[in-house]
Amino acid sequence: MFLYQRVWQSVRQYSTGPSSVIKNYGDFNTLAAEIRAIAKAQSSKLEMPDTQLLKSLNRTDLIHAIRKKHGGFVAVAKKLSLPIDTNAKSVDVNKKLAVRQKRRRERLIELNKHNVF
16 A cells, blocks of 8 residues: 555656646645646746647646636635636526536436436
């Protein structure tokens, strides 16, 4: 068991991102420093980096920390006072959600017909 934990820690250390040091992104100051560094490096005007940019930089650790530990991209951008490019296609998003909800309703109706559970 101890050997498994040591192997997992070494794999995790190298798979989280470019830095070889595991950082505590639960601390907002650490996360803010990383985001500001990426924002400075990517554009002349300081903007909140989006999910696609962070994925292209292989920084899924930052995406996870922003979404799960700090309330999402909009909340983090507000805390950092960085402008954020929100989804301009909100109509498309609402359509997508409506279609998903309709599909789930139809699936529940079919399941209730057959008394599966």
